[in-house]
Amino acid sequence: MLLAQVEGFLEVARRGNVSRAAEAMFVTQPTLTARLHALERELGEPLFARTRRGMRLTDAGRAFLPYAERAIRAVRDGRQALADARSASAGRLVLGAAPAVSTYVLPAILQRFAAAYPRVEVAVRTGHSEDVLQMLLREEVQLAMVRAMRNPDIESIPLYEEGLVLVVPPGHPFAQRSRVGIADVASERLIFFDRTSSYYELTQTFFLSLGVTPREVMELDNIESAKKMVQRRLGIALLPRTAVAGELAAKTLTQVTVTDAPALSQKIVVIRRRDQGRPSGTVAAFLNLLKESDPAAVAS
Amino acid sequence: MLLAQVEGFLEVARRGNVSRAAEAMFVTQPTLTARLHALERELGEPLFARTRRGMRLTDAGRAFLPYAERAIRAVRDGRQALADARSASAGRLVLGAAPAVSTYVLPAILQRFAAAYPRVEVAVRTGHSEDVLQMLLREEVQLAMVRAMRNPDIESIPLYEEGLVLVVPPGHPFAQRSRVGIADVASERLIFFDRTSSYYELTQTFFLSLGVTPREVMELDNIESAKKMVQRRLGIALLPRTAVAGELAAKTLTQVTVTDAPALSQKIVVIRRRDQGRPSGTVAAFLNLLKESDPAAVAS
DNA sequence: TCTAGCTATAGAGCTTTTTTATCGGCCCGT
C-alpha cells in the first residue's frame, strides 16, 4: 500500500471528485483513478460508489476513512517531529553530569540553552562520573559532562580544565602571607568532600605524592557543605575553582596559592556513545552551544 | 514515502539487524537497505547508526519511531475495520423505520441480527416514512424500512405486505356476526391514529372510496394507545396486522372481516440510496437476514 | 440531440524497485 494511495483516497473522499482531487494533488486524473483502484483492489472492497456526479464513499470507505486520516496525520507529525529535532526547535535532551558540573557549571549553560531552544525539554541526571558513564552506556542519557575517562565505547570532547584551588576563610593567616608551602597546608585542618568521588582520590594522591599526610581532616559529602565549613573557620579545603567562583568574587572565601606544589586539576569532558552516529537535533545544538562558550567562565 | 519503507524502518528498529528484518519481511537484504536509505534520504536525516553489530537508532530515529508505529497501526487497524465490516463481525448499522415497523416488526428482526452479529452496534431512528426517507437521503441512516415510496435516488426491496385489519374488543357484537358490512363499520365509533401518518390518509381514502363517512372518530398519535382504546371499548380500529398480532393471539382483541370491502394494505419495503454501490458489511448482512425471513411472520 | 462533465481504459515511456552477486570491514575462535 502506498501512502500516495491513501492520500488520494482522502482527497477524493473530501472532494467527491477525482478530477478536482487529481488537480489538487498535481497529478492527472487517470493517475489518481489508478491509485484508487489499486487501493480498492488491495483492500478487497470498493471504497467509492461511482455516480454521474462523482465519487461517493461506500460504507466500507466510510469505515476506512478515519484510519486513513490517522495514518496520514501520523506521518505528517513524524516529519514535523524530525524537523523539530533537526532544528532543535523542540524535542528532548537528557544530560548526565558529575555533581560539581551539575551544580556549578550546568545552570548557566542550561539557562542559555533554554533561552535559545525554549521548546526543548531538558532533563539532568547527576551522579559520580563512573555512574553517569554507565547511564550513558545504558542510553539513559544522551550526553554526559564528567571528568575525562577512558572507555572504548565513548568519544570525549574536552570541555574545560577544572582546577582545584585552596580556599581559606577571609582573615586567615594564609591570606596575608606571601608564600604558603605544602608543609604549611599539611599542618592545617583539611576539609574534604565525598569519599566516594574522584575528587577524594585525586586530592589524596596529590598529598601523598608530595610526601604530606594531613592529619586533621573533616569529610563532608557535598561541596556546598565543605564551603560552609571553611567559612566557619573549621578548616581549609581544596575545592573546584568553578565551585568557589562565587565566594571568591564576594570575598567570603579567599584563594591561596601553594608555591611549592604543582597545580592540581582534572579535565572535564563531555562524552557521548561512539555508536550513535553524528550528533543531531538537540544533542548537536547543545554541543554547539558548549563549543561557543567557555563553561568554566560561566561558573557561578 | 512508501508504507513499506516505514514498515522496514520499524522492523529494523526492532531487530537491530537488516538481514534478519529483511528475512522476516520476505525481501532480500539489499532491498531493505535500499528502503531505509530512501526513507532516510526523504526525511533528510539518518535514522540509524551503522555499527559492526548492526543497526542502532539515532536520536532522530528514536524521535520518528512513535510516529512510524502510529502510522502502521492506523493502516493495520483500518484493514481490520474493513475486514470486520465485510464480515459484519463488527461495525455499525443505522436503520430508519416507520413507527409500525420499528415497534412491531423490528424488535424480532434485531434480536436475530444481534444474535448473529453480536459485535455490531445497531441504531434505529423512527419516524414517518417521508421523514425517514429524508434521513436516508441525508445519509443519517443506511437503510430504512418504510412503506413503498417513489423516489429516483433510492432503490426498494419489497419486505412484506402489511394488511390493515379491523379489530374490535372481545365480546363486541361484530365478533359474533357472520357478516359485517362497511355500512356497519361506519356506524361505529372509529379510532384512528396519527393524523400526520400515511395510515391516516390511507384509511380516510379507503372509507371515502366506499362512500362511507365515519362520523364519530377518535384520534390517537400512536398505535399502542389506539389498541388500548379499542380494548376499553371506546371504539373499533383499522390497525396494521403486525401491530395487533400479539393481541389477536392472546384474544384480547378480535379481528373482524368486512365482507363488502376490498382488503386494505400497503407495501412495506426496505430502501437504500441508489448511489451507494453494492451493499457491503453490516448493511449486506442485514439485508441477507431480511431475505431469509418473513418479517411479517415474526411480528410480536 | 448536442454538449459538458464525470470516471474508466489503453498503451507508451520512464522511473523505481527488486534481485543476484559481490565487496569490504570487523569480530572471534582456532
Added chain:
DNA sequence: ACGGGCCGATAAAAAAGCTCTATAGCTAGA
C-alpha cells in the same frame, strides 16, 4: 595470526509499477 562468519553497502541487470497522453463510455441538462 589467520580464516570463517556475520554485518551492511554497492553494482548492474531485470522486473515491476507508475504516470502520462489520448480517448472511450456514460449521463444529465440545455
